[in-house]
Amino acid sequence: MASSPPCGNLDSGLEIKTRSVEQTLIPLVSQITTLINHKERPRKSERTLAAIQRVGQAVSVAVGRFVAVGEAIALENHELKDEMAHACCEARRAGDAIAQLTDAGLACAPPSPAVTVFSDRTGMVKAARLLLSSVTKVLVLADRIVIKQIVASRNKVLMTLEHLERVSTFQEFVQIFSQFGNQMVDFAHLTGDRQNDLKDEKKKARMAAARAVLEKCTMMLLTASKTCLRHPDCESARINKDAVFQRMRCALQQVVDIVTEARGCTDGAVLAASIYNAAKDYTTSVECLRDNLHCSLPDGVARQLEALVERTEDFTDSPYTGHEQRQAILGMCQLARQDAHQLLHAWTQAQSVQAREATEELEVAIAKSCQSVDELRRELHKAAVGRASELLRVHAEHSPLRALKAAGVEGNLEAVAQHSRTLTEQKEQLVENCRLLCHVSGSEPLEITCVHAEETFHVIGPQIISAAQTLALHPSSKIAKENLEVFCEAWDSQLGEVALLLRDIDEVLEGKRGGDKRAYLSLPRSGKHAAHLKSANPANPAKLDAEEQSGVAKVGLELRLLSSDVDGELEKWEEQEQQVVRHSQSVASMAYNMYLFTRGEGLLKTTLDLFHQAQVLSEEGFQLCSSLHVFCTQLLGEEKSTLTSEVEKLAVLCQRLQMGARTPVQGKSATFQKVDSSIQTTKSILSLILNILPACNKLNTKSERSSLGSPQDWRPDVSTPVRDGDAVPHNNNNNNDGGRHDDFAVKPFEQHVAGLNLLESN
Numbered sequence: 001m002a003s004s005p006p007c008g009n010l011d012s013g014l015e016i017k018t019r020s021v022e023q024t025l026i027p028l029v030s031q032i033t034t035l036i037n038h039k040e041r042p043r044k045s046e047r048t049l050a051a052i053q054r055v056g057q058a059v060s061v062a063v064g065r066f067v068a069v070g071e072a073i074a075l076e077n078h079e080l081k082d083e084m085a086h087a088c089c090e091a092r093r094a095g096d097a098i099a100q101l102t103d104a105g106l107a108c109a110p111p112s113p114a115v116t117v118f119s120d121r122t123g124m125v126k127a128a129r130l131l132l133s134s135v136t137k138v139l140v141l142a143d144r145i146v147i148k149q150i151v152a153s154r155n156k157v158l159m160t161l162e163h164l165e166r167v168s169t170f171q172e173f174v175q176i177f178s179q180f181g182n183q184m185v186d187f188a189h190l191t192g193d194r195q196n197d198l199k200d201e202k203k204k205a206r207m208a209a210a211r212a213v214l215e216k217c218t219m220m221l222l223t224a225s226k227t228c229l230r231h232p233d234c235e236s237a238r239i240n241k242d243a244v245f246q247r248m249r250c251a252l253q254q255v256v257d258i259v260t261e262a263r264g265c266t267d268g269a270v271l272a273a274s275i276y277n278a279a280k281d282y283t284t285s286v287e288c289l290r291d292n293l294h295c296s297l298p299d300g301v302a303r304q305l306e307a308l309v310e311r312t313e314d315f316t317d318s319p320y321t322g323h324e325q326r327q328a329i330l331g332m333c334q335l336a337r338q339d340a341h342q343l344l345h346a347w348t349q350a351q352s353v354q355a356r357e358a359t360e361e362l363e364v365a366i367a368k369s370c371q372s373v374d375e376l377r378r379e380l381h382k383a384a385v386g387r388a389s390e391l392l393r394v395h396a397e398h399s400p401l402r403a404l405k406a407a408g409v410e411g412n413l414e415a416v417a418q419h420s421r422t423l424t425e426q427k428e429q430l431v432e433n434c435r436l437l438c439h440v441s442g443s444e445p446l447e448i449t450c451v452h453a454e455e456t457f458h459v460i461g462p463q464i465i466s467a468a469q470t471l472a473l474h475p476s477s478k479i480a481k482e483n484l485e486v487f488c489e490a491w492d493s494q495l496g497e498v499a500l501l502l503r504d505i506d507e508v509l510e511g512k513r514g515g516d517k518r519a520y521l522s523l524p525r526s527g528k529h530a531a532h533l534k535s536a537n538p539a540n541p542a543k544l545d546a547e548e549q550s551g552v553a554k555v556g557l558e559l560r561l562l563s564s565d566v567d568g569e570l571e572k573w574e575e576q577e578q579q580v581v582r583h584s585q586s587v588a589s590m591a592y593n594m595y596l597f598t599r600g601e602g603l604l605k606t607t608l609d610l611f612h613q614a615q616v617l618s619e620e621g622f623q624l625c626s627s628l629h630v631f632c633t634q635l636l637g638e639e640k641s642t643l644t645s646e647v648e649k650l651a652v653l654c655q656r657l658q659m660g661a662r663t664p665v666q667g668k669s670a671t672f673q674k675v676d677s678s679i680q681t682t683k684s685i686l687s688l689i690l691n692i693l694p695a696c697n698k699l700n701t702k703s704e705r706s707s708l709g710s711p712q713d714w715r716p717d718v719s720t721p722v723r724d725g726d727a728v729p730h731n732n733n734n735n736n737d738g739g740r741h742d743d744f745a746v747k748p749f750e751q752h753v754a755g756l757n758l759l760e761s762n
Helices: 019-036 046-076 078-101 121-166 170-197 201-230 235-260 268-272 275-291 299-311 323-352 360-395 399-410 413-440 444-473 478-509 546-570 579-598 607-632 637-662 668-705 748-756
Strands: none
Touching: 019 121, 046 078, 046 121, 078 121, 121 170, 121 235, 170 201, 170 235, 170 546, 201 235, 201 444, 201 478, 201 546, 235 444, 235 478, 275 299, 275 323, 275 360, 275 413, 299 323, 299 360, 323 360, 360 413, 360 478, 399 413, 399 444, 399 478, 413 444, 413 478, 444 478, 546 579, 546 668, 579 607, 579 668, 607 637, 607 668, 637 668
16 A cells, blocks of 8 residues: 655645644644545455546535535635636636546446556646645635734724724713624624634733723723713813723734734744743753754753743842742752753763763763753743732732722722822832743733733733723712723633633643533534544533534623623612612623623633523512503503513413423533523513613603602512622633624535535445
8 A cells, every 4th residue: 555645745835824724634634644545456346436436526626515515615815816726717617527537337348448547646646736736725725814804893993993982972972882792793793703713822822812892892892982971071070081092902802913924013022032941942952962062062952041040030139038038049040050061061071972872971961951851941940930829818808909999989089099099019029020920921922911910910000090090080980890890800710810810820830631522613624523422421511612602602691791781770769779670680690690601700610500590580580570560550651561571471481491491401412501691681671671671761761750659669678689700711712693693704604615525434
């Protein structure tokens, strides 16, 4: 049997940057390799001929379907029309050539001079290369459409962002922010798909960081803008709002820089300066000495060590590093220098005796030098992680944040200034510690995450202070208080991310961190790949995996926005103890917990937790319906009829949610569908409540003026569930609304590109 040709022999020459394109090409490469490497026997059995013909026909049919989709894409994207048409023409020509070369009828007729795969292996290789190259071109062109969609979506968001920044009335703000929210949801979906699809782990980490900024800043933008509109002459409110808008613009630009691969948008300078990279480079150079006995003296090894030692000054010069730890680091640096000196001496000795292989002395010196650097790295790791853990314990008390909130409510500007200095000092400690963690993180994606954490603390600290100053100037302002709460939650959320980061850094150091699960790709995978997914028993508590979280992330974000809208509508009610208000608050709070579940955080940890929360939410919804029915009895005519109809719709939705949550299911797919259905129904409930509340508030105000009765009997005996804090966003936003698909310009591309997943075997 002829050996399989290297992948490079069939390389298209195009750089593939996404996993979806790569995975789509794998089965095609497998099949055409089978055709090229057929068994070269003088006599061909009918079974062999039939198998070869089967593969050739399957390739031809799949290419035909694929080309049809590529041509449809070209019709909708005129700027790519010529390139796509040329690539499709080449693919069709190559597919026809392969079908002809594998025609069993021609191979079975010895007198015929017809050329076949058995007589023209060179022709088959040529056709296979043309096919692979042209199909790759089609996929890469389709990938450019995805990039174009992301850029276009960013431009829409940016334009709306500029309108939001200039609004001067609440009515205009509400109208534009609604449009902005929808655009952000679409942008989150597109960028989430892209993040999961990227092959470069550094780009994935940078994309995750930018998307995390955008998600958190969306809520900050809402409250900061409302505060500025409520208090237009307040300088601290304006500063607070401007900082949010600026950070969102930077994050939007970073996303576009990543997907378009703009120059100068990498974190290379930061990553190159880390101790992790310096230690890795030094160790590599040291181990190469055994193979370079006949080269000149490797001065580069000594320079690399000095560069490594120089970077440890970030630790030894820090005022937060203890005296004993500083001395330990300095001592290990000196030991590393001594071992390096012994290493160069042993290498020189081996060279002087013209040794053909590394001597025993040189091998020992290499081992000692690598060990001393590894011990230094571990000591630095211990210093950085230990300091971070200590800071997290201190910040868990939230003393400066609580003090700032209290001083703001009291209107005490002097106390706000005092506690702001304390928060600033803690912020500086966190920023420096993130810089130290970057040195020892152990992988480039984690280094990028450390840089993101450093930037986040650097920005949010001053934002909290400006929000507290605004509250102190307007202590009775509910929106100013809410704004400060949002920024404090963002601070707390970032502390939680640092805790997760410490765990990941420890896992890298101990070698426990393996390859990431990549179950989700932008391009579809065939059934044979999906069949290998582990099934989950719904009878047991199960957590969503990365693919499932991406599947519900979009509707989860919509749930978050709806719950926020409900809270905003409830603030307009003068009597906060009314049962309608209290039950609506409870429903919104539970929906918020379900949103956190879609991100893998919050109080709900497993699918069973989610289903239980759905049942409790439905019961709270029924209680809300009862309170609304009481309210309806006070109305007359069309008002009563309209509201009663809406309440009945709400009851139907609550019943659907309850029955769906109680219905048992078997299998991983069915469990996920149940999760998605529960969240979708909850979203519908919130939307309906948003329609009911304004009418109820208006009629309630009207009824109080008309003395139709006091609504005090609406007050409940239950308390509103406590909301969890913001959590870390995941690399994932799949679209589950069924009516929209944004991966490519035309949906048939998804349906037919799987045609490239050809026969499993001959």
